[in-house]
Structures are given as C-alpha cells and as structure tokens.
Amino acid sequence: MSRRRAMGDRGFWLRIGWRNLGRHRRRSVITALALAWGFAAVVLFNGILEGMGSDFIRSGTDLMAGQIRIQNPDYEPEQELWDVVGGEGGVQVSELLAQVRSDSDVIGAAPRVYGAGIIASDSTSRGGVFMGILPGEEAGVTHFLEGVVDGSPPAEGAYEVLLGQELARQLRIGVGEEVVLVAPAADGSLGNELFTVSGIVRTGIPEVDAAQAFLRLDDLQFLLALGPQEVHEVVLAVNDPWAAPEVSRRLVASLSGSGSQIQVTPWTEFRPELVEFAGLISGMNWVILVVIFLMAAFGVANTMLMGTFERRREFAVVKALGMGPGRIVTMVVGEALVLGLLSVVAGALISLPLVLWLIHYPLDLTPIAGEQMFMDGLFRFVLRVEHSWDIPIRAAVGLVLTATAASVYPALRAVRVPAAEALAGR
Amino acid sequence: MLLTRMRATPEGSQRRRGRALPALLWTAVFLAGAAASLPAQETPEEIVRHVDDLLRGESSHGAVTMEVVTERWTRSMEMEMWSLGQDYSLVRVLSPAREAGTATLKVERDIWNYLPRVDRTIRVPGAGMGGSWMGSHFTYDDLVRESSLIDDYDVEVSFEGTRGGTEIWEFRLDPLPEAPVVWSWLELEVRKEDRMPLEMRYFDERGELARTMEFSDFRTMGGRLVPSILSMRPEDQPGESTTLRYRDLEFDIGLDRGFFSLQRLRGG
Numbered sequence: 132m133s134r135r136r137a138m139g140d141r142g143f144w145l146r147i148g149w150r151n152l153g154r155h156r157r158r159s160v161i162t163a164l165a166l167a168w169g170f171a172a173v174v175l176f177n178g179i180l181e182g183m184g185s186d187f188i189r190s191g192t193d194l195m196a197g198q199i200r201i202q203n204p205d206y207e208p209e210q211e212l213w214d215v216v217g218g219e220g221g222v223q224v225s226e227l228l229a230q231v232r233s234d235s236d237v238i239g240a241a242p243r244v245y246g247a248g249i250i251a252s253d254s255t256s257r258g259g260v261f262m263g264i265l266p267g268e269e270a271g272v273t274h275f276l277e278g279v280v281d282g283s284p285p286a287e288g289a290y291e292v293l294l295g296q297e298l299a300r301q302l303r304i305g306v307g308e309e310v311v312l313v314a315p316a317a318d319g320s321l322g323n324e325l326f327t328v329s330g331i332v333r334t335g336i337p338e339v340d341a342a343q344a345f346l347r348l349d350d351l352q353f354l355l356a357l358g359p360q361e362v363h364e365v366v367l368a369v370n371d372p373w374a375a376p377e378v379s380r381r382l383v384a385s386l387s388g389s390g391s392q393i394q395v396t397p398w399t400e401f402r403p404e405l406v407e408f409a410g411l412i413s414g415m416n417w418v419i420l421v422v423i424f425l426m427a428a429f430g431v432a433n434t435m436l437m438g439t440f441e442r443r444r445e446f447a448v449v450k451a452l453g454m455g456p457g458r459i460v461t462m463v464v465g466e467a468l469v470l471g472l473l474s475v476v477a478g479a480l481i482s483l484p485l486v487l488w489l490i491h492y493p494l495d496l497t498p499i500a501g502e503q504m505f506m507d508g509l510f511r512f513v514l515r516v517e518h519s520w521d522i523p524i525r526a527a528v529g530l531v532l533t534a535t536a537a538s539v540y541p542a543l544r545a546v547r548v549p550a551a552e553a554l555a556g557r
Numbered sequence: 558m559l560l561t562r563m564r565a566t567p568e569g570s571q572r573r574r575g576r577a578l579p580a581l582l583w584t585a586v587f588l589a590g591a592a593a594s595l596p597a598q599e600t601p602e603e604i605v606r607h608v609d610d611l612l613r614g615e616s617s618h619g620a621v622t623m624e625v626v627t628e629r630w631t632r633s634m635e636m637e638m639w640s641l642g643q644d645y646s647l648v649r650v651l652s653p654a655r656e657a658g659t660a661t662l663k664v665e666r667d668i669w670n671y672l673p674r675v676d677r678t679i680r681v682p683g684a685g686m687g688g689s690w691m692g693s694h695f696t697y698d699d700l701v702r703e704s705s706l707i708d709d710y711d712v713e714v715s716f717e718g719t720r721g722g723t724e725i726w727e728f729r730l731d732p733l734p735e736a737p738v739v740w741s742w743l744e745l746e747v748r749k750e751d752r753m754p755l756e757m758r759y760f761d762e763r764g765e766l767a768r769t770m771e772f773s774d775f776r777t778m779g780g781r782l783v784p785s786i787l788s789m790r791p792e793d794q795p796g797e798s799t800t801l802r803y804r805d806l807e808f809d810i811g812l813d814r815g816f817f818s819l820q821r822l823r824g825g
C-alpha cells in the first residue's frame with residue numbers, strides 16, 4: 132500500500148479523526164451530546180412548527196372553506212344567485228362530482244348553494260346567510276358538521292334547517308320548532324318557506340354561528356327558484372393541502388370540456404393569508420436552525436481549538452516529518468466531520484422516539500391554552516409533529532456542515548504551529 | 558331699530574331728521590317691493606318642499622304597477638298602496654297570483670312583511686334592510702330612509718336656465734350633518750313652468766352617480782298634477798330599472814295611524 136494512496140483515502144482521514152476523538156473521550160462525548168441535543172431540538176421544534184402551520188392551514192380550509200373550490204368565474208365578489216357553476220342552466224352536478232373525484236388526489240367533493248335573506252321565528256327575526264349542502268358529501272370535505280351540538284343536520288325531504296348556535300339563541304328557538312326563511316329568489320320573486328329546526332351547530336367561526344342556516348341543497352334551490360343543476364360552488368378536499376394548486380391545474384384541464392363558466396381555485400389563492408402564515412412559519416424554522424447551529428458552531432470551534440492547542444507538539448512533529456499544510460487541515464477537519472456525524476447519529480437517537488411519540492400521540496394543550504379562532508379556522512393547541520423527512524435531513528446536513536466549517540479556524544491554527552519552537556517546548 | 562337709534566341722539570337731531578326720513582321711506586318701499594315679488598319667486602326650499610309633498614300629500618291611496626327589468630328577468634306587479642306622511646305606509650301585492658296578498662307595512666323605522674304562502678308576519682331585521690324589496694332595485698332601507706328632502710338636506714340652486722329646451726331649476730341637496738342619509742348629495746331638476754320634478758340624481762360617498770330617478774307622464778290625479786311614472790336606474794347595473802306607474806291616486810283621504818296595523822297588513 133503506497134503512502135500516497137493510503138493518505139489520499141478519505142476513510143483514512145476519518146479513521147484518524149475517530150482516533151483523535153478517542154484521545155479525549157469525555158470531552159468528545161460532551162461536545163457530541165451538545166451537538167446532538169441541538170440537532171434534536173431543531174428537528175423537534177421545526178416539526179412542531181410545521182405541525183402547527185399545517186394545522187392552521189387545515190383548520191382554515193377543512194372547517195368550511197375547502198381546499199379547492201369550483202365556481203362560476205363571475206360568482207365572486209358579487210355572489211349573484213344566477214352566477215352558477217357552468218353558467219346558464221348549470222351543470223350535471225353528479226357528473227361534475229364524479230369527474231373531480233376521479234382525480235386520485237381528490238378525497239372529497241361537495242356541492243353548495245348560497246343565498247341570503249331573513250330567518251324568522253315566531254317571536255323575532257334576523258338577517259341570515261343560507262347554505263344548501265349535501266351533509267353526507269360535506270363531511271368528506273369539511274368538519275363544521277361535527278360541531279352539531281343539538282339535534283342533527285337537515286334530513287332529506289323534510290324541509291329542515293340546521294341553525295348556527297348564536298343565531299338560534301337570538302331567534303330564541305330550539306330543535307323541533309319552526310322558522311320562516313325569506314329570500315329574494317333568482318327569478319325576482321320573494322321565496323318564503325316554513326322549515327323545522329333539525330339541529331344547532333357551533334362551528335367556532337363567530338360570523339357563521341351568528342348568521343348561517345344550513346339547508347338541504349334541493350330545499351334551498353327550491354326556495355331560491357334555482358334548478359337542480361344550478362349550484363354556486365363545489366368544494367374539494369385533497370390529500371395534501373400543498374398539492375391543491377397542482378390538483379387545481381389538472382382539474383382545469385380535465386373540466387375544460389364542461390364549458391367556460393367554470394373556475395377552479397386552490398386555497399392558496401382564495402386564502403392567501405394562510406400562505407403568508409405558512410411562509411412566516413417557514414421563516415421561523417430557518418431562524419431556529421441558524422440560532423441553534425450558530426451555538427453548535429462555537430461549541431465545535433472551542434473543542435477543536437483546545438484539541439489543536441493541546442497537540443501543538445504533535446503538529447510540530449508531523450510538520451517536521453514533512454506533512455504539508457493541506458493534510459494537516461484535512462486531519463483536523465476530518466476529526467470535526469466525524470464529531471458531526473457522531474452527533475447526528477446521537478441526535479437521531481434522542482429525537483426519534485420524541486418525534487414518533489408526538490406524531491402518534493399529539494400532546495393536547497387545549498385544556499391549558501383553550502381553543503382559538505385564527506384566520507377563520509378553529510385552532511386547537513395540540514403539539515403535533517408533521518411527519519416529514521425534509522426537516523431531519525436539513526438539520527443533519529446543517530449540523531455536519533456547521534461542525535466542519537467551525538473546525539476550519541482551528542485547523543488553520545494547527546497549520547501555523549511553528550515546528551521548531553513547539554518542539555523546543557517554547 | 559332705525560327709530561331707536563335716532564332717539565338716542567337727541568342733540569342736533571332736528572337737523573338730521575330731515576335726512577333720515579327719506580332714508581326710512583326708501584327702506585319701506587324696498588321692503589314692500591321685495592314682499593310683493595315673493596309669491597312669484599319662491600325660495601328653493603319652497604319648490605323642493607312642493608316636489609317632496611307632491612306624491613305624498615298628508616295621506617294618500619293609490620294603485621301602482623311596478624315593473625322591474627334586470628339582466629335576467631322582467632316582471633310586473635300590481636300593487637295597492639296607502640300612506641300617511643313619511644312614516645306610515647302599506648303596500649299590498651295584487652298580482653301576479655303567486656305573490657298576491659304579500660304586503661309590506663312601514664311604521665316609522667320598522668318594516669314588516671306579510672307572507673300569505675306561510676301565513677306569517679315577519680319584521681325585517683336590521684341585517685335584512687339592505688335586501689331588495691319585492692325584487693326591485695329599491696332596498697328596505699330605501700323605504701325606511703325615504704327622508705324628507707327639506708328636513709334632511711340643505712338646498713341651494715346649482716343651475717337655473719334652459720336645458721334640453723326646458724326652463725329648469727337644478728337644486729343641489731347636501732345632507733345636514735345629523736341627517737340619516739346615505740348619499741353624499743342629490744341633484745334635483747325641476748321644470749319651471751309647472752314645478753314638476755324631472756330627474757333626481759343620487760351621488761354615493763365617493764361622489765359618483767349611483768342612481769337616477771326619472772319622473773315623467775305628468776297627469777292630474779286626485780286633483781293635482783303629478784308625475785305618474787317614476788323610473789329608477791341604478792348606475793352599477795346598466796340596462797336595469799325599476800319603474801312605478803301610478804294608475805290611480807287620491808290624496809288627503811283622512812287615514813289615521815291606527816289604519817297602519819299588523820292586522821291590516823295581513824289583509825284584515
């Protein structure tokens with residue numbers, strides 16, 4: 132084995148690094164543990180933040196809005212009754228639903244009709260927003276029907292209505308009682324019908340709970356003089372919220388045959404504030420990464436500086452024997468690289484059980500922090516880690532790079548050891 | 558006032574009185590002249606008050622056809638209506654049959670609807686006041702806030718002369734600070750020859766023309782000359798309009814507040 136080959140071999144320098152670390156085991160272990168903990172902290176915090184961000188996005192879209200919506204391009208912002216999906220005459224709703232569901236990323240689709248008018252009990256009346264839904268389909272897209280606190284969602288063919296909790300309170304009305312719904316219809320007439328209150332719902336969104344009444348899709352279509360093919364919106368849920376823009380583009384292409392009066396919008400466009408929020412979280416992740424790794428960098432630099440200082444005579448000897456500066460640097464940096472790799476392994480061992488635990492058993496802080504409405508979503512403070520390979524890989528690479536970079540200065544110091552003086556003990 | 562001041566200068570006043578007397582005379586003659594010209598030359602307020610009271614009278618009763626033209630549909634409704642001052646009115650739909658019996662009662666700031674289909678009387682809540690009244694371009698708010706042009710606005714003449722071959726006044730009406738008015742200002746065109754309103758323009762808070770009300774087909778009904786057609790065009794919905802055609806009108810028929818009851822609303 133020629134000397135050149137042996138010294139050019141990376142494994143050789145790593146082995147030297149490993150041996151050098153072993154010369155001062157306790158110090159090496161303590162430094163590695165500090166780095167490992169930094170790694171674990173980054174993985175854990177970033178995971179929790181990602182989890183929160185993802186929860187915000189989910190609660191902001193899954194509660195009522197949906198992750199993708201299909202509308203008539205003219206529907207927003209005027210929300211005129213006759214601007215239905217597909218334009219005049221509407222679309223075959225069941226066909227449209229089947230078509231969007233055939234996309235493998237779409238996990239739910241629900242048609243909706245909206246109207247506005249007056250809701251009156253025997254004693255009083257309030258302005259209200261009416262939403263016609265298919266409760267079965269809606270449950271595959273949104274969660275607000277899980278907030279039914281009394282009774283049940285409206286049943287088919289029964290002229291039933293589910294009222295927001297605050298609205299029901301203001302109307303001084305309960306399940307089983309009658310209300311009149313009055314709304315200007317699409318043909319200019321004044322739609323008015325008697326409905327029975329089937330249930331009370333609390334979504335947590337104040338403006339919904341105080342004004343919204345949920346009806347069967349066909350009942351509201353009748354009240355508003357709309358045909359069965361006329362809906363204002365189809366909301367979709369997708370596997371991964373971040374895939375929504377991509378899925379939207381696919382749907383635009385596949386629905387282009389259904390006429391021009393169809394617009395597909397992902398949540399990233401109709402809830403841009405949620406995207407900004409996600410960006411904020413990602414920014415915070417980077418800040419945490421940088422802060423923790425800066426601390427790690429100083430730790431490594433300190434350890435390596437001490438190590439090189441202690442070994443001045445050794446460096447002097449190898450220099451005297453003819454070792455070039457490049458190899459001395461390689462030797463020191465290799466030691467730091469081994470330290471970094473060891474720390475990553477140790478950090479993974481520390482963080483893995485914690486991460487797995489939080490993925491499978493989210494820590495519910497709701498009893499302490501309560502529930503908060505945030506960006507039209509009901510947010511529960513649950514420490515839940517988003518399952519992701521991205522974060523640990525980013526952290527591992529960051530850690531090793533940091534450790535390596537931090538050893539460059541000590542390595543340069545080692546190169547500059549004046550051989551003769553160090554050997555003379557001066 | 559002139560007299561008291563002259564008495565206040567007793568010394569040497571004899572000589573001055575000689576000059577003061579013709580001045581006094583002058584003033585008297587001038588004042589008399591001004592007074593004499595008043596019936597012929599009304600103040601802007603009086604003309605606007607005349608227009609304001611024109612279709613209302615102390616009390617009124619009439620039959621009206623409301624035609625609503627929108628981008629999507631056109632519909633026509635026959636209605637019977639009663640009013641007392643600005644605060645009380647009752648409108649009942651006679652046709653089409655599907656909506657016959659539907660009625661709206663306004664008592665001061667409150668509005669009730671009677672819906673024969675469900676046989677319920679419903680008070681229009683605050684949040685519902687922005688809604689369209691009977692599918693027209695009028696909102697419930699328009700009915701409630703049908704304010705007095707004289708009580709709520711400051712009136713000034715903004716144009717006087719010939720426009721489109723007709724001698725007119727154009728008044729600019731600026732809301733008084735406390736007036737419950739949503740408009741920035743109104744412009745009212747009145748024909749000089751018979752003080753008939755021709756057009757009212759409504760400007761929104763951005764100072765843009767929001768809607769125009771046109772008055773036409775002037776006829777004598779109930780003993781007075783009135784515009785029998787009122788047509789409202791919203792500027793933001795070009796091509797759309799709501800037109801009221803009075804077929805029959807009578808004034809000062811001695812209605813009292815008791816007439817405008819929920820019972821009457823139900824058709825009782």
